Amino acid sequence: MKVGIVGSGLVGSTAAYALVMQGVGREVVLVDRNACRADAEADDLFHAVPFSHPLTVRSGDYDALADSRVVIISAGVNQQPGETRLQLLERNAAVFSEVVPAILRYAPEAVLVVATNPVDVMTHLTAHFAGKLGVPAHRVIGSGTTLDTARFRTLLGTHLGVDSHHIHGYVIGEHGDSEVLTWSLTAVAGLRLDEFCRVRGMTLSAEQRANVDQRVRRAAYHIIQGKGATYYGIGSALARIVDVVLHNQRAVLTVCSPTAEVAGVQDVTLSLPRIVGGQGLIASMPLTLDDAEQAALQRSAGILREAITSLKL
Numbered sequence: 001m002k003v004g005i006v007g008s009g010l011v012g013s014t015a016a017y018a019l020v021m022q023g024v025g026r027e028v029v030l031v032d033r034n035a036c037r038a039d040a041e042a043d044d045l046f047h048a049v050p051f052s053h054p055l056t057v058r059s060g061d062y063d064a065l066a067d068s069r070v071v072i073i074s075a076g077v078n079q080q081p082g083e084t085r086l087q088l089l090e091r092n093a094a095v096f097s098e099v100v101p102a103i104l105r106y107a108p109e110a111v112l113v114v115a116t117n118p119v120d121v122m123t124h125l126t127a128h129f130a131g132k133l134g135v136p137a138h139r140v141i142g143s144g145t146t147l148d149t150a151r152f153r154t155l156l157g158t159h160l161g162v163d164s165h166h167i168h169g170y171v172i173g174e175h176g177d178s179e180v181l182t183w184s185l186t187a188v189a190g191l192r193l194d195e196f197c198r199v200r201g202m203t204l205s206a207e208q209r210a211n212v213d214q215r216v217r218r219a220a221y222h223i224i225q226g227k228g229a230t231y232y233g234i235g236s237a238l239a240r241i242v243d244v245v246l247h248n249q250r251a252v253l254t255v256c257s258p259t260a261e262v263a264g265v266q267d268v269t270l271s272l273p274r275i276v277g278g279q280g281l282i283a284s285m286p287l288t289l290d291d292a293e294q295a296a297l298q299r300s301a302g303i304l305r306e307a308i309t310s311l312k313l
Contacts, residue, residue: 002027069246076116121311148219149170
């Protein structure tokens, strides 16, 4: 099972490292406009194989993507300190007009997994370019709020003293400033969050919730300010998405995908809990949110719709 990665910068190469460490796939191919960088990353990763799983890692041009089951797109310019994801749009849109057709020329059956920020809008743009070549929208998914959901579960699990794997809560909407933490639906051990806290004799005050919210919402800015880029978390999230697709796991992930209507906003790409399998998106799960969360989701969808409209597709 071949996995292609277009863009071998920090995100792409870290995703490749996560694939190697977890033994996801059988062959990983790195493609980058900087061929020397792709070649060096491939060599370095391949030398880690004896300590992990028997994969082949190599670099190449777009033709090396032939027969890929999944292609991660992490090409584009990096987010700068203080720059929002949506501000990246103009600088990254032109890149995709060349990258997406080049990928599909050699890997027409691949599921495309978009990681480039602003990921919601770039996923919408990818689906647009892919659609012109006959690729159905369900085969284009973005990493969306997969990482934000992981951050939410990690921080909440730490507060509650519970393994984050057993925290069931989602972050939806934009992967960015307007994202929505679904507190009203969060559950632990089959219990709603408030009930779990009552049973365990714990408190989760409005101030504590606000602290978790800000730490999730501002995580990328904090990391970028400290070291210039985020890549371990998103690299691991991408490896998880690829594993789900390759093995048709039908997992529920908060990936983003073009959606006909969300909270009254038409034709928008954002994250919701979605069932993902071997051909990409299988289904989206509608959520019964409280009034404040529903309003926040509508606002988030509106912000993304405005950004998408600015593309003049």
